[in-house]
Amino acid sequence: MPIGITDEHQALSESLRDWAKGLGGTALARAAEGEPAASFVDAWRGVEEYGVAGIAAPEPSGGGGTLLDAAVAVEACAHELLPGPLLGSTVAAYHAGAAGLVDIVEAVSGGGCGIALEPALEAGDRLVGVVPVVYDAGGAAQLLLGARTTEGAERWFFVRADQAGVRLQAGPDLTRRVAEVRVDIAVGDAVEVPGLSEGSLRRTTMTLAAAEASGIAQWSLSTAVEYAKVREQFGAPIGSFQAIKHLCAQMLETTEAIAAVAWDAACAADDGDTTQWALAAGVAGVTALDGAVSVAQDCIQVLGGIGFTFEHDAHLYLRRAVALRSLLGGGDAHAAELARQAVAGSRRTVRVDLDGEDEAVRPGVRETVSTIAALPEADRRSALVDSRYLAPHWPAPHGLGAGPVEQLVIDEELAAAGVVRPDIKIAGWAVPTILNHGTDAQRERFVDASLRGEIIWCQLFSEPGAGSDLASLATRAERVEGGWRLTGQKVWTSLAADADWAIALARTTPLDESEGKGAKQRGITYFLLDMRSEGIDVRPLREMTGDALFNEVFLDGVFVADDLVVGEVGGGWRLARTTLANERVAMASTNLEGSVERALELVAGRGESDHGRVGRAVALSTVCALLGVRSTLKALAGRGPGAESSVAKLLTVRNRQDASELVVDLLGPLALTDDPQVRADVHQSQLTRCLSIAGGTTQVLRNVAAERILGLPR
Structure with missing residues (x-):
């Protein structure tokens, strides 16, 4: 998914993608190949009209949005490979706006801005020196450049491009231009940016570069997937080959990770905590830029020969990704700095903003939790069950049927009070199935006792011949008077030696492969099995650790009464795959593993x-x-x-x-x-x-x- 989560951000992203796509950025980039002075003027007019570059500048400066708004916009434009100095201009407008430089924000938003990330000039009475690489300088009216005084202090200035000697260069990224810039002007002829430092400039640039990386990765993933669906080899779509599926799935993993870190860096910036922003930007530095290069490369791999042609757009996205990484550095340097911050005790802390929706429920929750916390440790579990706070997402009367906000408030208040919920383990899978599909008698018998820890459950699903392919299970259930007799072997069963009851899957209808697609899933029934029943043999399995956490369980004609069948006979596969419609929502946590x-x-x-x-x-x-x-x-x-x-x-x-x-x-x-x-x-x-x-x-x-x-x- 894109960076933005809210409806407003998703709408902004879709709107900008549609607009940017209409500009034909990749065609403009090809047309400007080898032309250092290419300014992509037509595309930039649209950027100015939409106000994209200045979106994160404070409202008095013409923006009024947040850095997260800007990240959403930059990501959308990168998805369509919008050419021109958008990254540098958005970074520059953000800092100009923060410094109250309204005129500069307008100049940057309208004419573009190149940026240098290191203070290469000398600042005294004059601003003098050579800046080897100014990013996004092509077509830019302003340049954001850094300098050092003779005492070593940093100073940052906006310099008009016509005040400097700008030697534009057409590098490997056909959508952007860098420049070598020579400056020799009176300090008073430049506009100083008070409070700006190399560190803050790099954080902002990394945040928005991660957003660009997200757009690149999303385009690369979707392009590879769409091609894999239609390109045929050996008489089948290549997307049906496991190697391609795995490659695309790994691209998905990386793409989602990039979106997450870009979103977090922008959120951290908007929260205003510099330490937290530095951590979030560091995580983005490790993850986003290398990740975008990797996904763009994998896209070309899926495309095969066509992806290696100049005519296909894939190489243009790879070029952009490589350029971003060259500008800000690969993951290794960012990782080392992130480790130093973490060793010093810094941790990224993310809180979910409930936007006032918690105000109606929090006082009552806090009062209830306070009562529970005042009890002796041994009495808290019963109090959690009685208050229905142990599993608040479960339906009444055992839970509250709580929605996401109430669940999070309960989690937060329990954590604040030091009350830890007991782990109900396999009951967390068994009981929801009973609640959803069981009989009233089954619910009466099992639910409350499981919550109170009076019943320990295990799960008899996997078999030696049915692990990931669970539908191939062979344990059979034969009809007898009053119930069923189960015979077969289960494996990898944790808690089997301690469990009172088990949830078990067995085949009540013999497998007939001739029935075609879905045949294996039919005829499987969901049982509740008393682990003290005659005919059960539990044998510990010693693992590579030397422990015996898992067990083999042999069933030899184990009787299960009809009233211990959950749901319909033959309908167990659906039950095994379902959970409560009101899913558990976990409290946001970013504790390190x-x-x-x-x-x-x-x-x-x-x-x-x-x-x-x-x-x-x-x-x-x-x-x-x-x-x-x-x-x-x-x-x-x-x-x-x-x-x-x-x-x-x-x-x-x-x-x-x-x-x-x-x-x-x-x-x-x-x-x-x-x-x-x-x-x-x-x-x-x-x-x-x-x-x-x-x-x-x-x-x-x-x-x-x-x-x-x-x-x-x-």
Whole structure:
């Protein structure tokens, strides 16, 4: 999805995309190939008319929008590869507006502005020197340039292009022009920007460059996917090939990550906390620019030979992505700086703005939570159940049927009061199915007891021959008087030795492949199985960690009464896939994953290369949290889960596996010792290997994402 989440931002994005598309930016870029002085005047007239460059300048300066508004606009224009100095001009107008330079905002919005990110000039009575690279200088009327005094202090100035010697250059990005600029003027002839620093200029530029990267990645992804749907090889669309599906799914992961970090950097800027903005911009620096290059490259790979031609637009997007990375640097340098900030204790904190919608419910929630918090620890679970705060999203009488806002308020107040909800584990999957599809008697029997911890559940779904392909399960249920007898083998079952009850899938109708598509899903029934029943044999499975968290469960004619069938006989597949319509909305959190925190402990005081690796781990952990925040915001806006929720699962698995391996790597030879903390670190790295297998392997989930989200053929 694009950066913008609100209806207003989505409408702005769609409007600007349509407008920019009509300008024919890629054709203009080709026509100007090799012409250093190309100014893309016609395109810029439209930018001036729409007021795009000055959108984030304060209202007295003609804008009135936020940097997030500007990011949405820049992203939309980058999606259509609008040529001309939009990035530099938007950055310059933002800082001119913040400094109250109304005339400069107007000059920049109308005539464009090039920017230099390092103070290369000397400032005394005169402003003198050569700036090797001024970005977006082509056709720009103004130049934002930095200088140092003889004492080393920074000063930043707007200089009119006609006051300087501007040597334009046609670089590899055909849509932009850079220049070498020579300046020798009286300081008083330039307009100084009070309070501006290289750091703040780079943060702003990174924020809006990440937005451009998002537009580039989205175009590249959609172009690759549409081509993969229609291009045929070996008698089938190439999008039906698993290799292409996986490549497109990975492009989706990267594209969603770029949108998330660009959105967050702009939000952090608008919040006004410089430290938080620096962290968010650092995460964007690690993620967005390398990511845009990668997705643009992968687009060309999917397109094949046609993508390598000059006639196709794909290389123009790759050129833009490479130019942005060249301007601001690749991810390694940003990662090292991000690690240093994190080692010093800085963490990105994102809060969900409820926009006053919480005011009606918060006082009552706070009062209830206060009562619960005053109880002894042992009595809190019952109080959470009685107040229906343990699972507030569940329907009454066991929950509140709470919507997203009320759920978030309850989460926030419980966290503030130090009240921790007990983990109901597999009951969190079993009970919603019973609530939605079970009988009144089943709800009466199981729901409240599960919430109070009186019933422990396990899940008998996976089988040796039916893991990711669960519909291939072979456990059979044979009709007998008063119920069914289940026979078969289940595997990878956690809590089986401790569970009181299980949710189980078994085949009540023999599999007939001749029935065609969907045959495997038919004839599967959903059972509730008493784990103390005769005929159940639970055998622990020792994993690579040395633990035995999982079990094999053998069912030998286990009797299950008719009143323990959930839903219709033969309708169990649908039940296995459904959840409550009123989905759980999690409280926004951007805590770093545990192994990332451990890596930060280990890297303190080490060299640049180690900082870079840890910084990348910090960035990925933050991205995973941001995807969750954006999913929550979508729920608050009344929209269902989108691509970011599926991508979050894939990236979270990679985050946890990579971070735990990084910790062991940072330990070096100490990883061979039996120190208790080291043993815990090594155990964690081994344990996380199961994450890309459990609940559907990463490879299968990428197939699912490619087919269900991107629409690629089976």
